Amino acid sequence: MNVTASPEAPVVLDEMDRLDRWAELTLARFLAVEAGLTAGRSLTTREIGDALGVADRHRRIIDRWARVLAGSGLSAFDPHAHRLHAVRVPEASEVGRAFEDTAAVRHCCGPALRDFYRACADQLPALLRDELTVQSLLFADPRTTDEIYAGNAASALVNALTADRVAELAPERGRVLEIGAGTGATTQPILERLPRSVHYDFTDVSEYFLAEARRRWADRGAFDASHYDLHEDCAKQGREPESIDVVVAANVLHNGVDAVATLDRVARLLRPGGHLVMVETGREHHPLLLSMYLLMSPAADRPDELPCDQRRHDGRILLRSNEWLDATRAAGLEPVSLEPSRDHPLDPMAQFVLVAHRPRTEAAR
Numbered sequence: 001m002n003v004t005a006s007p008e009a010p011v012v013l014d015e016m017d018r019l020d021r022w023a024e025l026t027l028a029r030f031l032a033v034e035a036g037l038t039a040g041r042s043l044t045t046r047e048i049g050d051a052l053g054v055a056d057r058h059r060r061i062i063d064r065w066a067r068v069l070a071g072s073g074l075s076a077f078d079p080h081a082h083r084l085h086a087v088r089v090p091e092a093s094e095v096g097r098a099f100e101d102t103a104a105v106r107h108c109c110g111p112a113l114r115d116f117y118r119a120c121a122d123q124l125p126a127l128l129r130d131e132l133t134v135q136s137l138l139f140a141d142p143r144t145t146d147e148i149y150a151g152n153a154a155s156a157l158v159n160a161l162t163a164d165r166v167a168e169l170a171p172e173r174g175r176v177l178e179i180g181a182g183t184g185a186t187t188q189p190i191l192e193r194l195p196r197s198v199h200y201d202f203t204d205v206s207e208y209f210l211a212e213a214r215r216r217w218a219d220r221g222a223f224d225a226s227h228y229d230l231h232e233d234c235a236k237q238g239r240e241p242e243s244i245d246v247v248v249a250a251n252v253l254h255n256g257v258d259a260v261a262t263l264d265r266v267a268r269l270l271r272p273g274g275h276l277v278m279v280e281t282g283r284e285h286h287p288l289l290l291s292m293y294l295l296m297s298p299a300a301d302r303p304d305e306l307p308c309d310q311r312r313h314d315g316r317i318l319l320r321s322n323e324w325l326d327a328t329r330a331a332g333l334e335p336v337s338l339e340p341s342r343d344h345p346l347d348p349m350a351q352f353v354l355v356a357h358r359p360r361t362e363a364a365r
């Protein structure tokens with residue numbers, strides 16, 4: 001993947017269009033072949049879910065597909081009746097050509113990620129029925145997560161920006177805690193910039209990532225890898241409130257079902273005067289509809305535990321940057337910066353770094 005040369009905005013837009021178009025055509029054909037939603041026919045999203053044998057926890061995804069397909073012109077959707085009408089069903093050859101067109105994508109997606117999307121499309125029936133997990137496809141090739149979290153043009157940019165901001169904001173003997181640090185794609189550039197006098201808490205809910213991190217940064221000193229769940233209050237997890245100078249959260253806060261409540265818990269961790277440096281993606285690229293959407297479904301025993309913030313209106317899994325700005329304010333944090341700027345060539349990829357500050361006085365909170 002080419003991340004050294006910065007692409008022009010039209011190139012980025014063209015690449016994203018190619019990926020979006022392939023995903024839309026794939027879904028329209030999938031619904032026709034697997035659920036009987038052939039051209040001119042209408043089905044409710046419940047009928048589609050039944051025809052596909054969709055697990056309860058994934059059912060809401062069909063409604064989201066319906067909204068996106070309506071936006072693409074391939075279908076029409078009545079959101080009140082949850083009824084989807086197929087306007088046009090692409091031939092297999094058209095879907096195949098659209099996938100070939102994505103081979104030209106160089107900056108927004110690499111070959112391993114493209115293969116991953118294709119594998120998800122091929123395995124959609126099994127994924128929707130919970131006979132197969134997205135994780136098993138995501139981690140089949142380590143290059144895939146690298147291309148998502150570090151290797152594409154936008155993630156390289158936001159990781160570098162995050163490292164700059166954390167290095168500026170962390171006091172010399174301060175404490176940084178990263179939530180959902182995962183593969184360490186953001187951790188690595190931060191640790192390259194941060195003096196060893198700054199203590200780094202690498203946290204995640206998955207023991208797999210924690211064990212990897214302990215191995216990888218065994219020599220760093222002032223480094224711990226430990227469990228932290230953003231759904232729980234910090235004190236309940238044995239963490240002292242107001243003990244952290246900078247909280248880093250890269251592509252993880254959207255896991256909270258209520259953005260304000262999630263940010264409120266993050267704010268409790270911060271010392272007055274401390275900062276949150278968060279990375280999110282504010283636009284749902286359509287290949288996510290047949291891949292990451294399944295990862296974001298609620299647990300099987302809690303199928304109704306869905307986002308209850310702005311996302312509930314249209315079934316999204318991600319919030320836009322302006323919605324995150326509003327949520328930080330509602331959680332008593334003051335937004336400090338939002339990067340990259342709207343005129344940056346990578347702005348259409350919609351990955352952004354938001355820095356917010358916890359005021360020093362409780363009155364301001």
Ligand SMILES: C[S@@+](CC[C@H](N)C(=O)[O-])C[C@H]1O[C@@H](n2cnc3c(N)ncnc32)[C@H](O)[C@@H]1O
Nearest residue numbers: 180181182183184185186205206229230250252
């Ligand atoms: C999209 S990945 C983030 C990528 C990460 N920044 C990286 O560089 O790999 C989401 C990460 O958040 C973690 N995660 C998911 N739910 C979480 C929760 N409730 N609390 C904390 N971390 C969570 C996952 O285990 C995963 O490592």
